[in-house]
Amino acid sequence: MRHQNGHSLLETLVATGVFVMIAVALSGVWVMYGRAMAMSGEFTAANHLARGVNEGLIANGFDWLKSQVESGAVPVEEDYVVLRRVRGNSADIRFNILYDLVLNTDATPGDGDTNDRPLIPQASEDICWISVTVRWHSTTGSEIIEDGKYNNSVRYSTFVYRDAMR
């Protein structure tokens, strides 16, 4: 049998290191893709909910909205679940829906960045502001936890005029 040169320990370690780095980088792409897919699904569902609640409130008309404000029925907070099962295991997405109605009687501008309403210039009882916020907790969300539970949210804001929806 002829003599051959084998690999040195250093060569083996370098080759193993390169292989492990490539394998880890590739698996990271899959993990990122999975997280992006989950985040996209959550935001799609949250937007669907927020839009649906917003449209439902608008459809009831200004007088109904005003009656809800005057009777103290708002704000309303409710939970909603998009049911999901993967291989029989629960993978539900749990949302919290919060909506509020405010008659635009105060012309003090909000700062637009907080929960202050983004007021339009004129103050009038004939304008109702609708705010719908959908919140949920997700592993893909930020580290800022709201109300001790939620780290993702979408928000829809609408003004309804008395004469526009009767």
Added chain:
Amino acid sequence: MRDRRGISLMELMVSIGIMSIVIAGAFQVFREGILLFRTNQAAAEAQSSAIKALGMLNAELSNSRHELIRLYDSPPGVVFASSITPQGQAQFDQQTGQIYWQRLICYYFEAHPTDPSLGRLIRKERPLDDGDTNGAGRTGNTDVEEVADEMDDQDTADFAAASDTETRTLGHDVCGFEVTEFTGEVDDGAGTRDFLGGASVERKRSYDIRLEAGHPTDKGPASYYIRVDSRVTPRG
């Protein structure tokens, strides 16, 4: 560099055996991961598709009115009149201000003959007969009673049997679809449908829509199930 001996046949066979076991284990883990990933992907796509379909139905139904909405069980679905032309516009009578109702739209669930998780959500539409109230260049009918009478002759089964209507498939792998009138608080055990006001909030007549996809009880490696609800209040 010093010379070294090559490896013996026995050493080669042992190392191949060990390597085979390691590779087989790694492959199994990798395969399981890919399968789970694909199942999650299928569930996400089904959810996205269901939400798109519900969004479309919500938008169309919210432009109808209660007198022109009919719910059916066989096949499950809804038939309603739409005032929007195929070009996305509404037309009004210049004298009376009444809107011209343009089309009948039907959403129904088409079950698969053998596999309950392979149903489809179908949308069909047909133009309404013109009434005798049309103005120049206008299509449709402003008479709600006439439109309602025309609707009563066409349920979801008629639309399902019709081959001359414009047809779109909005959802694959659908296992359930229902439209019910919202009558107040709904308790289905999961507390998932009692959003946007319960029985204590009096509101305009609304409709609950539920779309399910996948298989609700299967626990196989590629199985998933999703359920999305929606509530719509027609503005008419």
